[in-house]
Amino acid sequence: MADAKRAMPAAGSGARPLSPHLQVYRIQMTSVSSILTRITGSAMMVGVILGVWWLLAAATSDAYFAFADRVATSWFGDLVFTGSLWAVWYHYLAGLRHLYFDAGRGLDIPTAEKLGWVCIIGSVVLTVITILLVQ
């Protein structure tokens, strides 16, 4: 315990890793793509909640469905579902990237950065394709 307490300032092998200091932290593709994975995973819950509520309304009655459907197909619903769709595709590609990382591959910096761009550009492309397919 004494060893761990003393270790904070000295960046020896026993020290706990320090978090990046936000004011001096230079953002990189690898950090942006990692943070986006968390944000998209959480933010898509807005779309999930709206979607499940819409399903519940469909299962309940004509009047309730008319109300929920008006919300789900309004500009607000479009915004939530389009945003969530992109979030799902981004999270999807980032998840595949994590499975690839877990296999011990793609961990060198140029490849990891390239995969980050694949996630960002690929998610936008997949979002557009999905919207064209389902409308």
Place this chain on the structure above:
Amino acid sequence: MRYLTPRKRAEGRGAAHHGADHHWAMTVSSVGLAFLVPLWIYIFGSALGGTREAVLETFARPLPAILTALVLVVGMRHFAMGATTMIEDYARGTNRKLLIIFVIALSWVIAATGLFALARMAL
């Protein structure tokens, strides 16, 4: 000279104090969702914007109903576990406990609501 091995010094000092079973569960659910989600998005997106009759007819069919049930259960477990990791990184003490309880409860409420709606439409 350090008498503790690097592993001994590192053990238990992570944010969550455990992790291998959690990581494996996330791996399994992510692979499952990778197969489920694209088709589910297509089915849900196609149903969205239709009349109530069309929606009821879609989710009464076996494939959309079973797929939606799987996405709800596997997806909400995946969300609850992922959000737990995120909370463990950013919150501490009672706050951490309350937030983790909240996301787990939220994910079960969403899954149960969706399954109830499905049961009503499909049966």
